[in-house]
Amino acid sequence: MKDLFERIHQNKGPLGKWASQAEGYFVFPKLEGPISNRMHFQGKEVITWSVNDYLGLANHPEVREVDAQAAQDYGSAYPMGARMMSGHTDMHEKLERELASFVNKEAAYLLNFGYQGILSTIDTLVSKNDVIVYDVDSHACIIDGVRLHMGKRFTYQHNDIESLEKNLVRAQNVAEQTGGGILVISEGVFGMRGEQGKLKEIVALKQKFNFRLLVDDAHGFGTLGATGAGAGEEQGVQDDIDVYFATFAKSLASTGAFIAADREIIDFLRYNMRSQMFAKSLQMQLVVGALKRLDMLRTRPEFKAKLWENVENLQSGLKSRGFDIGTTQSCVTPVYLKGSIPEAMVLVRDLRENYGIFCSIVVYPVIPKGLILLRLIPTASHNLEDIEITLEAFASIREKLENGVYKKLSSAIAQPQE
Ligand SMILES: Cc1ncc(COP(=O)(O)O)c(C=O)c1O
Numbered sequence: 445m446k447d448l449f450e451r452i453h454q455n456k457g458p459l460g461k462w463a464s465q466a467e468g469y470f471v472f473p474k475l476e477g478p479i480s481n482r483m484h485f486q487g488k489e490v491i492t493w494s495v496n497d498y499l500g501l502a503n504h505p506e507v508r509e510v511d512a513q514a515a516q517d518y519g520s521a522y523p524m525g526a527r528m529m530s531g532h533t534d535m536h537e538k539l540e541r542e543l544a545s546f547v548n549k550e551a552a553y554l555l556n557f558g559y560q561g562i563l564s565t566i567d568t569l570v571s572k573n574d575v576i577v578y579d580v581d582s583h584a585c586i587i588d589g590v591r592l593h594m595g596k597r598f599t600y601q602h603n604d605i606e607s608l609e610k611n612l613v614r615a616q617n618v619a620e621q622t623g624g625g626i627l628v629i630s631e632g633v634f635g636m637r638g639e640q641g642k643l644k645e646i647v648a649l650k651q652k653f654n655f656r657l658l659v660d661d662a663h664g665f666g667t668l669g670a671t672g673a674g675a676g677e678e679q680g681v682q683d684d685i686d687v688y689f690a691t692f693a694k695s696l697a698s699t700g701a702f703i704a705a706d707r708e709i710i711d712f713l714r715y716n717m718r719s720q721m722f723a724k725s726l727q728m729q730l731v732v733g734a735l736k737r738l739d740m741l742r743t744r745p746e747f748k749a750k751l752w753e754n755v756e757n758l759q760s761g762l763k764s765r766g767f768d769i770g771t772t773q774s775c776v777t778p779v780y781l782k783g784s785i786p787e788a789m790v791l792v793r794d795l796r797e798n799y800g801i802f803c804s805i806v807v808y809p810v811i812p813k814g815l816i817l818l819r820l821i822p823t824a825s826h827n828l829e830d831i832e833i834t835l836e837a838f839a840s841i842r843e844k845l846e847n848g849v850y851k852k853l854s855s856a857i858a859q860p861q862e
Contacts, residue, residue: 458809462785465857470789470805478503479697481826483802490802491830493820498667498775499747500824501737502697514732522728527554527714531725539731540702542738547665547673547690548682549704553713554726558691558701562660563589564719565689565703566629568712569658570595573624575615577655579603579631579641586629586660595624603634605645612653626654632661632675633668636806636819638772640664640675647684656686666695667775672741672748692730696737700730750824751775754831758822761835767842777820778806779838783845786854788816791841794850799837 456463459471468474475492476484479502483492501507525531536554544552555561566589570576576590580599590597596618601607608628615626630641646657661674669677674690676682687709691701703713714720740747755775762769768780783791785807795801795818806817820834844850 465789470792473802475802481823481830485796485802488797488800490796490800491826491834493801493803493822493834495823496663496694496821497697497823497825498695498751498821499697499741500750501695501740501747503825504740506740507697507733507736510736511729511733514729518728518732520727520729523725525725526721526723527725528721533725533728533731535728535731535735536725539735539738542735543702544704546671546738546742547688547704548677549688550707551710552702552704553710553717553720554731555701555703555720556723556726557699558662558689558693559585559588560719560723561691561701561703562586562689563592564717565687565713566590566627566658567592568717569656569687570627571624573619573622574627575618575622575624576627576629577608577611577615578629579634581634581636582629583631583635583660583662586631590629595622603639603642605642605649608646609649609652612649612655615655616653625656627658628655629658629660632659632664633774633776635663635776636810636817637770637778638663638774638776639770640668640679640773643675643681643685644679647681650684657684658687658689659685660689662689662691662694663774663776665690666741667748667751672745692734692737695741696734698730698733698737700726700734747824751822754822754824754826757828757831758820758826758834761831762838765835765839767838775822777822779818779820781816781818781842781845782814783816783850784814784854786857787845787850789857790850790853791816791845792818794844795837795841799833799840801834801837 473485479495479497482489523531523533540552540554562585570593572594574595576593576597578586578590578599579602581602598611598614600611619626630646633640664675666672668675676685687703687705689703692698759769759777762779770778770780772778788805788807792805804819806819811817
């Protein structure tokens with residue numbers, strides 16, 4: 445018999461195998477200073493394109509003041525215990541009412557973290573007789589939620605409505621035999637490539653099939669729709685989303701999340717969702733902080749307007765310089781280049797050290813081999829100068845990439861063992 449850790453000794457995993465070259469720089473980098481358009485990395489100022497502080501609220505003085513006051517008033521312990529037991533307060537209820545009203549649903553329920561929250565939501569919504577049909581490019585938290593499901597599940601090709609329809613036929617056949625129902629899951633915005641989920645087309649399939657729709661709108665909440673209520677509002681189908689999910693970790697620049705739906709569904713989740721029944725309630729500092737942020741999102745449209753001004757300047761600037769930014773329909777701005785992982789490492793080092801630009805880098809296995817994805821997240825705190833500097837830098841690194849400069853430099857990088 446093997447020692448359990450033998451596998452770990454031998455195989456560090458697809459990213460872990462790069463640790464000796466990547467740790468502290470490409471992965472686990474330390475971005476320092478107030479969250480803003482310019483932060484510090486290894487002692488140098490960098491234009492920061494890798495934080496999801498879409499509305500620029502993270503370091504807004506009013507937000508900081510409310511956070512500090514809440515810490516003073518409540519500390520970080522209150523309330524203690526799970527919501528059901530001893531962790532319930534008027535403020536939690538108030539935030540839920542305000543979130544529900546903002547996303548145009550009857551009720552909402554707070555979650556401590558988006559990741560565990562949606563996982564547990566999926567677990568609670570379905571029984572073993574039910575069938576889940578979900579987009580193959582779903583975020584890890586959806587995949588993990590589906591993993592808990594004891595019944596059948598089908599994936600459909602990314603944002604492919606024909607494929608969804610085929611899988612709904614399969615799901616319908618199964619559900620007719622088991623006596624269960626169907627849950628379809630999509631994201632409002634797919635965070636890696638920035639495409640919106642085709643919610644309108646998905647909802648139209650409700651004419652043909654009997655299913656309920658859960659939407660993870662982590663990146664759409666606060667950024668899309670006339671009021672910022674997200675991808676459902678943007679596409680005019682908010683009422684047809686049966687369970688709406690968003691996190692506080694992006695537009696609201698905090699920690700926590702929520703789900704919103706009809707009152708009866710939320711009540712069911714309140715009484716049955718394991719991640720909330722068996723875990724401590726969201727701490728008061730975060731509840732008070734979220735109320736403040738939600739108020740700013742609701743009453744101060746200038747943050748979203750500034751965000752979109754920056755998104756449009758960045759995306760049109762990249763496109764007019766011939767960059768491939770894929771099919772984004774959101775703030776998420778991917779830039780696709782061709783190259784190997786070692787070339788990507790040299791390129792990103794050049795971007796950071798010589799151009800002062802910090803963005804995330806995504807490579808195989810997240811995207812196909814031979815592609816480099818530089819992912820830019822514009823926010824309301826960026827300005828035209830940041831965008832101009834970045835566009836110039838991107839033009840320059842592309843030239844070096846195409847002229848083989850990075851290839852030459854990258855030959856010194858040792859490939860880890862497969
Ligand atoms: C699409 C999506 N869903 C859920 C989450 C998880 O949210 P949280 O960070 O609140 O756990 C994320 C966050 O990265 C996300 O991008």
